[in-house]
Amino acid sequence: MITIIANLKGGSGKSTVAFNLAVWLEKNNRPVIGYDLDPQCTFSDLAMLRREMEYKPDLTIHSVRAVLKEQLLAHAGHEVLIDVGAANLAAMKEALTAADRILIPVPPSQADVWATQRFLxxxxxxxxVMKASGTQQTMAFVNRADTNKSIRETHETEAALRLLPGIDVVLPQRLRLRTGFRRSLSEGLTVFEMWPRSKAAQEFRTLAKALYPDMAGQS
Ligand SMILES: Nc1ncnc2c1ncn2[C@@H]1O[C@H](COP(=O)(O)OP(=O)(O)O)[C@@H](O)[C@H]1O
Ligand SMILES: [Mg+2]
Incomplete structure (x- = not known):
């Protein structure tokens, strides 16, 4: 399956989610090919850091300006994860022609809902074009949700996302604002490697299994 992780705004968690997903899939015996189409190169920097630190699994992430549909379709037997930001819309549009789905992490604020609407x-x-050719989907979920349940922004953001034309699924499996995501990333590790029992790791696994339902039995 080819999954694009995208959003117009920086800082919404694209690279964090792409990286954690890539390691989770590899650890569960699903080989991954990653593409980093963002000039910030966070996804590929993380792969490089893991290689330097000799952390396993090792990730294969191509840092490129663009990738052709034919290249993406040539990775049979692999999960393909593409991290792409607004700085490279042309590459995103090309990648969309091959993708099965687009996953949009959205921080819980009205400004982020507007940015998502503009992006769509x-x-x-x-x-x-993508939808006309099959069962492709546009999925969104709230990332950096407030840990205090009484704060309403997360609910409001999910409700607003559900109303956006162009979004097929709003996943209820949100990730909350947890320092573990930031701290593990700076070490080249995922939350579930660094703190396997943390809430961040639990939330991440729940999201990953929702995205790959056939792997629901994995750790
Ligand atoms: N759920 C979260 N909780 C806490 N920090 C997060 C979360 N998601 C992302 N971050 C942090 O926010 C920063 C921006 O995330 P990043 O994945 O680089 O965003 P993007 O790729 O969309 O620009 C990083 O330091 C990252 O570790
Ligand atoms: Mg990024």
Missing amino acids: HIIGPDLE
Whole structure:
């Protein structure tokens, strides 16, 4: 399956989610090919850091300006994860022609809902093409949700996302704002490697299994 992790805004958690997913899939015997189409290169920097530190599993992440549909479709037997930001819309549009789904992490605020709406508007024509050719989906979930349940922004953001034309699924499996994501990332590790029993790790695994339902029995 080819999954694009994208959002117009930086800091929404694209690279964090792409990286944690890549390691989780590899650890569960699903080989991954990653593409880092973001000039910030966070996803590929993380792969490099893991290699330097000799952490296993090792990740294969290609840092490139663009990737052709044919290249993406040539990775049979692999999960393909593509991290791409707004700085490279042309590459995102090309990748969309091959993708099975687009996953959009959205921080819980009205500004982020508007940014997501704008993003869907920009890629709208490409999404139409993607959907016309099969069962492709646009999925969103709230990342950096407040840990205090009485704060309403997360609910409001999910409700607003559900109303956006162009979003097929709003996953209820949100990730909360947990320092573990930031701290593990700076070591080249995932939350579930660094703190396997943490809430961050539990939330991440729940999200990963929702994204890959056939792997629900994995750790
Ligand atoms: N759920 C979260 N809780 C806490 N920190 C997070 C969370 N998701 C992402 N971060 C942190 O926020 C920063 C930006 O995330 P990043 O994945 O680089 O965003 P993007 O790739 O969308 O620009 C990073 O330091 C990352 O570790
Ligand atoms: Mg990034």
